[in-house]
Amino acid sequence: MRKDVKLALRRRVCTVNFLSGIRSRISTKTALIVGVLAGLVAALLVTPSVDGEAFAEAARQAADQPAGVIGALVAFGLAFVLRAIAWQRVLPDLPFSHALAGIHLALGANHVLPFRLGEPLRVLGVVRRRRVGIEAATVSTVTLRSADMVAVIALGAVVAPSAFFGLVGFAGWLLLALVAVAAVVGWKWLSNVAQRRPDVVMPGLVALSLSAVAWIAESILVRQVATWVGINLSWSEAILVTTVAVAAQIAAIAPGGFGTYEAAAVAAYAVLGYDPELALIAALGAHALKTAYSLVVGVIAAFLPAPALTGRFRLSKTSHTMVARPIAADAPVVLFMPAYNEEEAVEACIERVPDQVHGRRVELIVVDDGSRDSTAKRAEASGAEVIRLGDNQGLGAAVRVGLEIGVERAAAAVVFCDADGEYPPEELHNVVAPIFDGEADYVIGSRFLGRIDHMRPHRRFGNHVLTRVLQVVARQRITDGQSGYRALSFEAARSAEIIHDFNYAQVLTLDLLAKGFRYREVPISYHFRTTGESFIKLGRYLRNVVPAVYREINAA
CATH class of the missing domain: 3.90.550.10 (Spore Coat Polysaccharide Biosynthesis Protein SpsA; Chain A)
Known part of the structure; x- marks a missing residue:
C-alpha cells in the first residue's frame, strides 16, 4: 500500500477514534440516567423558588408582546446563521443550508441529551449529507467551537472583567485554561489539515469575529425576556448574563444545561444588583425560549435540507436513461x-x-x-x-x-x-x-x-x-x-x-x-x-x- 494512502487511512481512523472517544468514558445508558436525574434534581430545587404570580405576569407580558417574542427568537436564530457563515469560511464547499442544519441538529440534540451528547451530530450531519470528509468536518467543528468559547470568555472579560471572573471564580480560570488548550490544539490540527486539503481554509479575522457577534445576538433574547419581568438590562449587562450562563453550560450535566444555566444567570443578575426572584423568572423564560427554538429547528434539521439525516425512503427522481448497445448476432x-x-x-x-x-x-x-x-x-x-x-x-x-x-x-x-x-x-x-x-x-x-x-x-x-x-x-x-x-x-x-x-x-x-x-x-x-x-x-x-x-x- 502506498505511503500516502496509509497516512490517509491512519488520519481517518484517528478522527473516527476521536469522535467515538468523545463520550467513551461513560456509557450512553449511564449518561442518560445521570442526566435525567440531574434534570429532576434541578427541577426540584428550582420549582419551589419560583414566584408563581410573578411568573404568570411575565408570561402575560410576553403574550401581549408577540413582536417582542418573535424579535427575540429571530435574534437568537441570527446567532446560528452567523456561526454557519463562519463554518462556510473554513469549509467553502459546504453549502450554507447544510452548515446551518448541522449546527441546528447539534443544538436540538443538546437540549434532549445530557452531557452535551448532541455535539457529534454537527459532524455527522454534514458527513452523511454532503460527503464532507470526516476529518475536515471534525477539525473545523473543534476549532470553531473552541473559538465560540474563547469569544464567550473574551466578551465577559471586556464588558465586566471583575464581575465575570468573580462569578466564575477558580473554575473560570481553569475553564479559560482548558479552552485555551483546546483552541491551540484545534488551530494546529486545522492548520495541518488545511496544508493537505484545498477544501479546508484557515479561519480569518472575519470568521472569528462572527463568533463574538453571535453571542451578542443571543444576548438580545436575554435582554428582551428580562423586560417582561421588570428588569431593564443595559447591553453590557445583558452580555454579562449571557456569557456567564453560557460559560456555566460548558459542563452541563442535565439536558440543555437545565439548572446550571439558571443558577449561573441568577448569580450574574444578583451581582448586578437585581432581585434574585425576578432574575430566576428571567432566566427560566430565556431558557424556555431557547429550548423551544432549539427543539423545533433541531427536528427540522433532521429532515431538511435533503437528503434527510434518516436517509431517503424513495429513489431519487432520475432523468437519465441508459442507451442500449447493439447485440452480437451469435450472442445466446x-x-x-x-x-x-x-x-x-x-x-x-x-x-x-x-x-x-x-x-x-x-x-x-x-x-x-x-x-x-x-x-x-x-x-x-x-x-x-x-x-x-x-x-x-x-x-x-x-x-x-x-x-x-x-x-x-x-x-x-x-x-x-x-x-x-x-x-x-x-x-x-x-x-x-x-x-x-x-x-x-x-x-x-x-x-x-x-x-x-x-x-x-x-x-x-x-x-x-x-x-x-x-x-x-x-x-x-x-x-x-x-x-x-x-x-x-x-x-x-x-x-x-x-x-x-x-x-x-x-x-x-x-x-x-x-x-x-x-x-x-x-x-x-x-x-x-x-x-x-x-x-x-x-x-x-x-x-x-x-x-x-x-x-x-x-x-x-
Whole structure:
C-alpha cells in the first residue's frame, strides 16, 4: 500500500477514534440516567423558588408582546446563521443550508441529551449529507467551537472583567485554561489539515469575529425576556448574563444545561444588583425560549435540507436513461434457474425450456444453492448445465452467480426463473421480446397482468401490498414486485448489484431503476407449485428485505 494512502487511512481512523472517544468514558445508558436525574434534581430545587404570580405576569407580558417574542427568537436564530457563515469560511464547499442544519441538529440534540451528547451530530450531519470528509468536518467543528468559547470568555472579560471572573471564580480560570488548550490544539490540527486539503481554509479575522457577534445576538433574547419581568438590562449587562450562563453550560450535566444555566444567570443578575426572584423568572423564560427554538429547528434539521439525516425512503427522481448497445448476432440467451431442494420439479421444468428464442440459442443453467437432495443430479441427467454453490447461500446469492455467468458468456439477454414449475419456461420468448425489440433493458414477467391458475389468498394479498410499497419507493408503475421471472439485457446484467444474499426481488429492481435502465412488464401465466415447499416466510423475509431496501435506496 502506498505511503500516502496509509497516512490517509491512519488520519481517518484517528478522527473516527476521536469522535467515538468523545463520550467513551461513560456509557450512553449511564449518561442518560445521570442526566435525567440531574434534570429532576434541578427541577426540584428550582420549582419551589419560583414566584408563581410573578411568573404568570411575565408570561402575560410576553403574550401581549408577540413582536417582542418573535424579535427575540429571530435574534437568537441570527446567532446560528452567523456561526454557519463562519463554518462556510473554513469549509467553502459546504453549502450554507447544510452548515446551518448541522449546527441546528447539534443544538436540538443538546437540549434532549445530557452531557452535551448532541455535539457529534454537527459532524455527522454534514458527513452523511454532503460527503464532507470526516476529518475536515471534525477539525473545523473543534476549532470553531473552541473559538465560540474563547469569544464567550473574551466578551465577559471586556464588558465586566471583575464581575465575570468573580462569578466564575477558580473554575473560570481553569475553564479559560482548558479552552485555551483546546483552541491551540484545534488551530494546529486545522492548520495541518488545511496544508493537505484545498477544501479546508484557515479561519480569518472575519470568521472569528462572527463568533463574538453571535453571542451578542443571543444576548438580545436575554435582554428582551428580562423586560417582561421588570428588569431593564443595559447591553453590557445583558452580555454579562449571557456569557456567564453560557460559560456555566460548558459542563452541563442535565439536558440543555437545565439548572446550571439558571443558577449561573441568577448569580450574574444578583451581582448586578437585581432581585434574585425576578432574575430566576428571567432566566427560566430565556431558557424556555431557547429550548423551544432549539427543539423545533433541531427536528427540522433532521429532515431538511435533503437528503434527510434518516436517509431517503424513495429513489431519487432520475432523468437519465441508459442507451442500449447493439447485440452480437451469435450472442445466446442465457436462462438460469436458482434451485434449492427441487428434485421433484426440476426435471419437468427443464423439459419445458425452448432450444431457441428470437433465432438465438438458449443456454440453460441450474444454479444449485446447496441442495440436500438430488436436485443437481436430476438437473444434469435432464441435460442442464449445473453450477453448485456448495453451502446454501440464499436466493440472492444464487441470482448473483447466474447473472455473473450470463455476463461472462456475453449473453444477448440473461433470464432467470424458479425451478419449481411455478413460472413457465416456455414463455421465454415473450419475456425477452422487449429487450430484442429495443424497448427495455429490464423485463419482469407479471403474474397479475397474465393468468394465475391458483395463488393462496394470503400470498396474493401480501404480493399486492409489497408491490404497492415498491411502486411508491421506486417511483415506477409496477404490478408484480416479487415475480421470479425476469430478463436483463447484457448491460443491465453487467451493472446489476444484489446487495444481500437472502433475496433479490426489490433490491434488483431499485438498483437498475436508479441506474437509468428501462423497465417493462409482460404478462405471464402462473401455476402454484404442487411439489416441495416455499422457503419464504413473511417474518424472516421482512427482517432481511426491509433493511436491504433502505440500504439500496440510500446507496443509489
